[in-house]
Amino acid sequence: MPWRPMAAIDLPAVFTLACAIHVDHFEALEVMADKLAAYPAGCLVLDGTDGGVNGYAISHPYGKGRVPKLNHLLGGLPADADIYYIHDVAIAPAARGxxxxxxxxxxxxxxxxxxxxxxxxxxxxxxxxxxxxxxGFTAIHIASLDVSSYGADAVYMGKSL
Ligand SMILES: CC(C)(COP(=O)(O)OP(=O)(O)OC[C@H]1O[C@@H](n2cnc3c(N)ncnc32)[C@H](O)[C@@H]1OP(=O)(O)O)[C@@H](O)C(=O)NCCC(=O)NCCS
Incomplete structure (x- = not known):
């Protein structure tokens, strides 16, 4: 099944999948809803065959060298957005590969x-x-960038389009 735009009605299923996959990176349903409201064009879902959701992607314009804090409301897009930020891509284990x-x-x-x-x-x-x-993404080292809310293995990466 193809990817399609995410709708608000998908959020409970997306939240359930996110909780199952991102056990160390919890984000509240309100935080997902906030990102969907801020930039719906960057939010997609992959339908499962059983009526559930097999995957989702959340992305939006953002600022170079900045990372949205985990589980915090975005509260709209920055006026000076100069890069496109992929916040999350997650696929249910059975649908990977x-x-x-x-x-x-x-x-x-x-x-x-x-x-x-x-x-x-x-x-x-x-x-x-x-x-x-x-x-094609490579690591970008910015000493002042605080990504500690995402855990010790978090690596900031970028790619030219
Ligand atoms: C990362 C993730 C989205 C990949 O999903 P997937 O369905 O396996 O990806 P694809 O089938 O599109 O894989 C494409 C290629 O990437 C490779 N790949 C997938 N996961 C990989 C990983 N963790 N490390 C290295 N290569 C990987 C696949 O082997 C495949 O390579 P191939 O085309 O040469 O066979 C999935 O593992 C996932 O949901 N992980 C948990 C959520 C997560 O951490 N997301 C990233 C947040 S930054």
């Missing part, structure tokens, strides 16, 4: 390019650095 993450990252890159951005950034967690590296 089928190219769906790769597909949605390519979709987000296309969207970001069309929206006029020349760079994508993200914070790699859960030891996914190798996955992002294969998608």
């Amino acid at each position: 089928q190219g769906q993450a790769e597909a949605v990252v390519a979709m987000l890159a296309g969207h970001a390019r069309d929206a006029g951005f020349t760079e994508m950034r993200l914070l790699s967690v859960n030891n996914t650095m190798a996955f992002w590296s294969r998608k």
Whole structure:
């Protein structure tokens, strides 16, 4: 099944999947709803065959060298947004390895390019650095960037579009 735009009605299923996958990176349903409201064009879901959700992506324009604090409201997009930020891409374990993450990252890159951005950034967690590296992202070291709310293995990464 293809990726489709996320709607508010999807949020409970997206939240349930996020809680199951991101056990060390909890975000409240209100925080997800806030991101969907701030930038619906960057939020996608992958339907499962059983009526549930097999994956989701949350992304939005943001500021270079800045990372939204985990489990905090975004409260709208920054006026000076100069990069496209992938906040999360997650696939249910049973649906992994089928190219769906790769597909949605390519979709987000296309969207970001069309929206006029020349760079994508993200914070790699859960030891996914190798996955992002294969998608062309490289680590960006910024001494002043505090990503501690995401855990010790978090790595800020970026890619030119
Ligand atoms: C990371 C994640 C989204 C990848 O999903 P997926 O369905 O396995 O991804 P795809 O099938 O599109 O994989 C595409 C390629 O990446 C590779 N890959 C997937 N996960 C990888 C990982 N953790 N490390 C290295 N390579 C990885 C696959 O082997 C595949 O390579 P191939 O095309 O050469 O076979 C999934 O593992 C996940 O949901 N993880 C938990 C949530 C998470 O941490 N998300 C990232 C937040 S920053």
